[in-house]
Amino acid sequence: MTLEHATLPVPQFDQIQLPDLKQQIEQAIQQGQHFLTTLTVVPSNFSAQLTLLDQVDQLENNISECWGILSHLNAVMNSAETRELHQALLPALSEYYTQLGQHTLLYQSYQHIHDAAEFATLSAAQQSAIKLALRDFKLSGVALEGTAKTRYAEISARLSQLSSDFSNHVLDATQAYVKPLSDAQLKGLPANSVELLKQYGQQHQLSQAAATLDIPAYMAIMTYADDRDVRAELYKAYTTRASDQSEYPAFDNSQVMEEILSLRQEMAQLLGFNNYAELSLASKMAPDVATVEEFLIDLAEHARVPAEKEVAELKAIALADGIADLQPWDTGYYSEKLKVQQYNLSQEALKPYFPAPKILQGLFSIVNRLYGINVVERQAPVWQSDVRYFELEEHGVVLGGFYFDLYARSGKRGGAWMSGFRSRMQTTAGLQKPICYMVCNFTPAVGTQAALLSHDEVNTLFHEFGHGLHHMLTEVDNISVAGTHGVAWDAVELPSQFMEFWTWDIDSLNLLSEHIETQQHLPPELLQSLLDARFFQSGMQSLRQIEFALFDLSIHKHNPALNSQHIQATLDEIRQKYAVIATAPYNRFQNSFSHIFAGGYAAGYYSYKWAEVLASDAFDRFEKEGVFNTAVGKEFRQFILAVGGKDTALDAFINFRGREPKIDALLRHQGWTDDRKNL
Numbered sequence: 275m276t277l278e279h280a281t282l283p284v285p286q287f288d289q290i291q292l293p294d295l296k297q298q299i300e301q302a303i304q305q306g307q308h309f310l311t312t313l314t315v316v317p318s319n320f321s322a323q324l325t326l327l328d329q330v331d332q333l334e335n336n337i338s339e340c341w342g343i344l345s346h347l348n349a350v351m352n353s354a355e356t357r358e359l360h361q362a363l364l365p366a367l368s369e370y371y372t373q374l375g376q377h378t379l380l381y382q383s384y385q386h387i388h389d390a391a392e393f394a395t396l397s398a399a400q401q402s403a404i405k406l407a408l409r410d411f412k413l414s415g416v417a418l419e420g421t422a423k424t425r426y427a428e429i430s431a432r433l434s435q436l437s438s439d440f441s442n443h444v445l446d447a448t449q450a451y452v453k454p455l456s457d458a459q460l461k462g463l464p465a466n467s468v469e470l471l472k473q474y475g476q477q478h479q480l481s482q483a484a485a486t487l488d489i490p491a492y493m494a495i496m497t498y499a500d501d502r503d504v505r506a507e508l509y510k511a512y513t514t515r516a517s518d519q520s521e522y523p524a525f526d527n528s529q530v531m532e533e534i535l536s537l538r539q540e541m542a543q544l545l546g547f548n549n550y551a552e553l554s555l556a557s558k559m560a561p562d563v564a565t566v567e568e569f570l571i572d573l574a575e576h577a578r579v580p581a582e583k584e585v586a587e588l589k590a591i592a593l594a595d596g597i598a599d600l601q602p603w604d605t606g607y608y609s610e611k612l613k614v615q616q617y618n619l620s621q622e623a624l625k626p627y628f629p630a631p632k633i634l635q636g637l638f639s640i641v642n643r644l645y646g647i648n649v650v651e652r653q654a655p656v657w658q659s660d661v662r663y664f665e666l667e668e669h670g671v672v673l674g675g676f677y678f679d680l681y682a683r684s685g686k687r688g689g690a691w692m693s694g695f696r697s698r699m700q701t702t703a704g705l706q707k708p709i710c711y712m713v714c715n716f717t718p719a720v721g722t723q724a725a726l727l728s729h730d731e732v733n734t735l736f737h738e739f740g741h742g743l744h745h746m747l748t749e750v751d752n753i754s755v756a757g758t759h760g761v762a763w764d765a766v767e768l769p770s771q772f773m774e775f776w777t778w779d780i781d782s783l784n785l786l787s788e789h790i791e792t793q794q795h796l797p798p799e800l801l802q803s804l805l806d807a808r809f810f811q812s813g814m815q816s817l818r819q820i821e822f823a824l825f826d827l828s829i830h831k832h833n834p835a836l837n838s839q840h841i842q843a844t845l846d847e848i849r850q851k852y853a854v855i856a857t858a859p860y861n862r863f864q865n866s867f868s869h870i871f872a873g874g875y876a877a878g879y880y881s882y883k884w885a886e887v888l889a890s891d892a893f894d895r896f897e898k899e900g901v902f903n904t905a906v907g908k909e910f911r912q913f914i915l916a917v918g919g920k921d922t923a924l925d926a927f928i929n930f931r932g933r934e935p936k937i938d939a940l941l942r943h944q945g946w947t948d949d950r951k952n953l
Contacts, residue, residue, distance in 0.1 A: 375414025580813030674746030740773030760919020809945025
């Protein structure tokens with residue numbers, strides 16, 4: 275099949291040269307710095323002040339586009355060259371953004387516009403952008419003077435560097451580990467997983483299968499390997515990554531974490547906050563730290579009883595297998611056996627029904643039914659041969675574009691994420707349309723067969739696509755509040771978690787499933803088993819997320835900042851209260867907790883649970899009025915996806931739901947109330 279070329283201007287990844295990219299980034303930063311240097315007086319009238327704001331937006335657009343390409347390549351094609359360039363340019367970028375956030379005359383220009391009578395004549399998006407900018411100026415230290423202002427700039431620059439260091443250490447530690455496996459050590463693994471591990475072995479110039487810490491390899495062994503010693507060794511290697519407990523202590527993140535926490539605390543105090551958690555929540559939907567703690571602890575109490583029951587079941591099946599001391603490296607293995615026993619369901623039995631091409635076709639069909647938009651694949655230069663580019667169309671008009679980079683490989687950071695390449699905004703050349711990257715680390719194809727996804731991976735794909743729709747379906751033309759920009763961080767997961775519900779809907783599963791050989795949908799008995807297993811270990815999984823969220827909040831509200839021993843002690847204390855399975859004493863989860871030390875979730879990891887309440891309650895309306903009700907889909911698009919940061923997160927939710935959010939639907943969707951139903 276020959277694809278038409280992309281209709282939107284896309285990066286020429288087949289022609290990008292790092293020296294050229296370096297020049298573009300340096301030039302964009304210099305243009306920004308020149309703008310700030312030559313701004314020596316607040317413009318005298320309202321119109322001139324608005325023109326100034328347009329210039330700021332254009333500068334932001336230029337920098338975010340070229341820096342975004344480098345940042346993206348550094349994450350998905352990490353090499354010594356990209357890393358070196360990324361590290362080299364970080365200080366100048368950080369310095370520019372600090373200067374921007376602390377520029378008194380620019381701040382006063384925004385304030386003049388806000389205070390002018392003509393402010394009321396601006397669009398709602400413009401008004402919101404200005405209000406948010408004023409808030410961000412204050413949180414960037416615009417009111418600081420003298421040495422305090424200088425110190426804030428130093429902290430900002432150093433934190434940028436430390437976050438990058440943290441992320442690099444995790445990637446390097448992950449990729450340093452390779453364990454050749456004998457045939458005996460592969461016992462219990464499905465044939466597809468064995469072939470995958472052989473591929474990993476070949477990539478490391480081995481003539482046998484190999485275990486790595488890449489998620490597809492790690493999960494295959496932890497789920498299926500009968501050899502308990504292999505599971506234990508791999509578990510230790512994974513949970514000690516980037517720590518002093520690892521075989522590769524050169525990548526230890528302990529000192530990096532200490533310095534990050536210390537600098538964040540100092541930054542918070544410079545700005546007048548008691549601790550960094552307070553600073554973090556100043557720009558979020560949740561009103562204060564106490565409210566978040568109360569929310570998490572209350573949720574933990576809901577999860578505790580089901581979690582304890584789930585652990586008892588797990589211990590029982592392990593005991594029947596002769597394991598009296600259930601360990602963390604046993605939980606995945608016996609959970610899979612328990613799921614097969616209770617529901618006659620295994621991930622491997624499901625995988626042949628979820629070939630990647632069918633999943634994408636089904637996903638696009640679901641999005642079409644919900645929002646009336648078409649997804650069309652186009653030809654565009656890419657950074658890796660299996661990356662694909664698509665565009666969203668409505669009534670023949672292209673709304674935006676996106677790249678799918680779905681499979682794990684060497685040199686690619688772990689996890690899954692959506693990042694914007696280009697945001698929607700009005701420019702002098704007309705309307706600029708949004709483009710984003712959606713990146714996952716799924717099990718790659720084995721041999722010539724299409725990649726087969728687990729249902730968990732299908733969930734992840736839908737999650738990231740929810741973020742992508744949020745970026746692309748915005749109808750706001752102001753870059754600072756378009757798409758996910760300006761959206762409270764603890765509400766930004768609403769569209770992503772919301773999309774996951776369609777992976778549990780019967781009609782949707784018929785669109786998503788087709789056996790790789792027989793082309794049959796999921797048979798009724800397997801479909802029912804999947805739906806019955808929906809709440810499998812939901813208590814344990816929720817307590818684990820709550821544990822992470824409370825840990826994140828605790829270390830960021832502590833004054834003075836904690837050292838690495840106290841960080842560990844804090845995590846141990848929280849686990850003692852909330853974990854239902856003991857953790858190995860060498861476990862150093864925090865040393866690879868990139869979300870909070872390198873990913874923007876500092877004192878904000880609770881956002882996943884906070885937004886889950888919003889997503890569940892939003893989907894509750896679809897349950898009542900029809901899962902594929904086009905009128906409700908239109909309203910979700912209109913009130914949630916289209917508005918970006920124009921409306922506050924609470925206002926947007928109320929506009930869609932007609933009331934403030936309630937927790938009831940979340941408890942039901944977790945299976946913790948009697949009011950259960952298959953969706």
